[in-house]
Amino acid sequence: xxxxxxxxxxxxxxxxxxxxxxxxxxxxxxVKNYLFRKADAGTxxxxxxxxxxxxxxxxxxxxxxxxxxxxxxxxxASPECLHLHDLVTYELxxxxxxxxxxxxxxxxxxxxxxxxxxxxxxxxxxxxxxxxLMKREAQFTPPILGTLLTFLATRQIFTxxxxxxxxxxxxxxxxPPQPEAQINFQLSQRADHIVNDIYQWVQFNRAxxxxxxxxxxxxxxxxxxxxxxxxxxxxPFATALKIGTTACVLSLLEDGRLPRDLVLADAVQSTRxxxxxxxxxxxxHLENGKTIGAVDVQWEFxxxxxxxxxxxxxxxxxxxxxWSFVLEALxxxxxxxxxxxxxxxxxxxxxxFMESEKLKWDDSWLQxxxxxxxxxxxxxxxxxxxxxxxxxxxxxxxVRRPRAxxxxxxxxxxxxxxxxxxxxxxxxxxxxxxxxxxxxxSRDFLVMGDPFETYYEEVDRFLAKPRSPxxxxxx
Numbered sequence: 001x002x003x004x005x006x007x008x009x010x011x012x013x014x015x016x017x018x019x020x021x022x023x024x025x026x027x028x029x030x031v032k033n034y035l036f037r038k039a040d041a042g043t044x045x046x047x048x049x050x051x052x053x054x055x056x057x058x059x060x061x062x063x064x065x066x067x068x069x070x071x072x073x074x075x076x077a078s079p080e081c082l083h084l085h086d087l088v089t090y091e092l093x094x095x096x097x098x099x100x101x102x103x104x105x106x107x108x109x110x111x112x113x114x115x116x117x118x119x120x121x122x123x124x125x126x127x128x129x130x131x132x133l134m135k136r137e138a139q140f141t142p143p144i145l146g147t148l149l150t151f152l153a154t155r156q157i158f159t160x161x162x163x164x165x166x167x168x169x170x171x172x173x174x175x176p177p178q179p180e181a182q183i184n185f186q187l188s189q190r191a192d193h194i195v196n197d198i199y200q201w202v203q204f205n206r207a208x209x210x211x212x213x214x215x216x217x218x219x220x221x222x223x224x225x226x227x228x229x230x231x232x233x234x235x236p237f238a239t240a241l242k243i244g245t246t247a248c249v250l251s252l253l254e255d256g257r258l259p260r261d262l263v264l265a266d267a268v269q270s271t272r273x274x275x276x277x278x279x280x281x282x283x284x285h286l287e288n289g290k291t292i293g294a295v296d297v298q299w300e301f302x303x304x305x306x307x308x309x310x311x312x313x314x315x316x317x318x319x320x321x322x323w324s325f326v327l328e329a330l331x332x333x334x335x336x337x338x339x340x341x342x343x344x345x346x347x348x349x350x351x352x353f354m355e356s357e358k359l360k361w362d363d364s365w366l367q368x369x370x371x372x373x374x375x376x377x378x379x380x381x382x383x384x385x386x387x388x389x390x391x392x393x394x395x396x397x398x399v400r401r402p403r404a405x406x407x408x409x410x411x412x413x414x415x416x417x418x419x420x421x422x423x424x425x426x427x428x429x430x431x432x433x434x435x436x437x438x439x440x441x442s443r444d445f446l447v448m449g450d451p452f453e454t455y456y457e458e459v460d461r462f463l464a465k466p467r468s469p470x471x472x473x474x475x
Contacts, residue, residue: 001084001315003247004133004412004451007091007239008077009232010070010126011098012114014371019110027111028074031101032058035067039104041097041406042067043424047432060421060433062406063093064414073126074098074113079414080133080451084244084315085399086409088236093404095376100405108377115232116374117189118163120367125167125193125206128232132225132247133217133451138254145209146263146287149197151249151301152208152229153264153271154294157282158326159242160187160275161231162343164350164361164370167192183276184361185350187343189231191275197267208267216435218449225250229271234374234383236396237340241326244319245298248305257308259300263287298327325391339388339396346373349382413448416455423463440467 013027035041042061045068048054058068064079076094081087095115102108117126166183186192196207210226217224227246233239252258263286264270270284274294277283282294302323309316329336337344350366359365375381388396408418413436420438424431432439438459439445446462448455 001087001244001247001319002082002313003250004080004082005087005243005247006065006078006080006131007087007243008075008127008129008131009091009094009115010073010075010128011094011376012073012116012119012126012371012374014112014114014375016110025072027107028069028072030105031098031113032067032069032074034101034105035061035097039101040425043421043431043433045433046430060417061097062408062418062421063090063404064408064412064418064421065090065093066435067094067097079408079418080412081409081414082411082452084240084247084319087243088239088399089401089404090409091239092236092400096402096405099376099378102377108379112375112377112380114371114374115234115376116161116371117231118167118193120165120370125190126232127228128190128230129210130225130227130230130243130246132227132250133215134223134225134250135254136215136219136221136223138223138250139256143263144253144258145198146267147258147260148249148253149208149267150262150264150270150284150297151246152227153267154274154282154284154297155242155245156188156191156229156231156271156274157294157298157330158337158341159230159233159238160191160341160343161189161233161238161374162187162346162370163189164366166276182362184278185347186275188271188275190229191271194229194268194271208271217451221450231342232374233342234381235340235342235345235388235392236399237322237388237392238342240319240395240399241322244315245301245305245323248309248316248319248323249301251309252301252304255308257304259304261286261288262292262297262300295327295330298323302327322391322395336389337392339386340392342373342383345383345386346370349373349386411454413451413453413455416448416453416459419456419459420463429467438462 013024015024036044036059042059044056044059046055060066066077068075078090081090098113102111163186194206194208198207198209198211206228208229210228215222215224265285265287274282283291285291306320334344338348339345373382378384408414429440436449437445437447
């Protein structure tokens with residue numbers, strides 16, 4: 001991949017019947033407090049990060065990532081990763097941190113963390129945000145943005161997590177939703193909640209691309225592409241496809257190699273249409289008046305990636321081969337993607353259960369099964385009971401590394417940050433840790449503007465300066 005990438009994942013919290021419902025927001029706080037105060041998994045923030053993030057709301061971890069509370073949910077942000085295998089490994093580390101906390105607190109039988117994106121009861125949605133570092137000089141003209149939106153709208157045919165039913169959120173202009181036909185099952189959990197293509201305000205106007213220009217790196221060299229459209233995936237193979245194919249398309253964008261005449265007439269509507277299409281033909285309308293299937297759109301992006309990116313690395317070649325394998329299987333043998341593509345896996349589980357219990361799609365029992373598919377507890381989550389084919393199973397098994405909860409990637413800025421986290425755990429110095437800097441007070445700080453650098457030696461020298469515990473140090 002050779003591109004700095006990170007994922008932010010928001011987790012739902014599900015309580016058993018014997019656990020008081022009022023604890024649904026208390027348990028995320030309990031787990032956060034346990035990780036920082038008992039398990040020594042990281043260093044808690046000592047300062048306000050903004051008005052919604054007071055001191056103690058979260059902090060950075062020994063693996064270089066970050067864990068915090070966001071509107072009652074636990075959110076885990078992976079450290080910066082340079083390679084696809086690492087990215088998937090450190091995305092899974094968030095699951096491991098939360099589940100191990102429930103076990104340590106003796107609550108694993110009563111409390112569950114759910115890595116999904118919808119609350120069937122309230123209609124709320126939780127995010128899975130992708131972050132890709134890009135060159136500052138990358139051109140984002142309307143045709144380029146339109147082509148990127150086409151890729152993002154159509155990739156859900158293999159990245160979607162699947163969901164029972166539908167949501168009808170208000171559009172940005174707050175027009176009442178029009179009556180719609182009942183949807184039994186769709187590809188994506190996020191599709192119904194995306195109401196704009198590109199926008200800056202996240203909370204009430206979720207767009208495919210968030211336009212906020214906050215690189216968390218040297219502004220002169222880099223920009224950060226922040227995507228809101230993606231589902232949280234249980235399958236590590238699906239996560240790899242989601243991140244890897246998008247990274248390939250961004251490389252094509254930076255090299256001026258994107259396909260031409262592949263701009264959708266309406267990216268938001270196409271996103272919803274593809275997700276809800278029961279025929280799985282996934283036809284979309286282009287700006288030029290033509291129509292094309294989502295699989296054909298993906299093949300066009302794959303063709304260019306194969307032409308210009310093949311042999312850049314073994315990991316890129318694996319990704320290109322897996323991409324073509326999935327596109328062929330979607331057409332000819334979708335069952336071979338069980339365990340690898342979440343929506344296919346979930347639908348297979350649901351249909352098998354419906355047949356055995358003689359249920360129909362409107363049975364509320366199916367929503368419970370939908371949720372349990374995303375339970376991160378390996379002993380309870382339905383995903384973990386699925387047997388995948390060899391190619392998919394080998395990848396899913398290869399990226400699970402327990403050490404990733406307490407050790408950072410060794411080839412990005414996360415290494416230096418994690419070094420600082422470990423140091424501040426063992427001393428009484430006041431500190432501030434950010435993605436792109438560390439400080440002991442406002443006059444003593446180290447800027448880390450290049451995520452490709454580890455900064456380990458620079459951090460080591462910075463931490464070795466003589467200081468008096470508990471008081472700010474002047475140079």
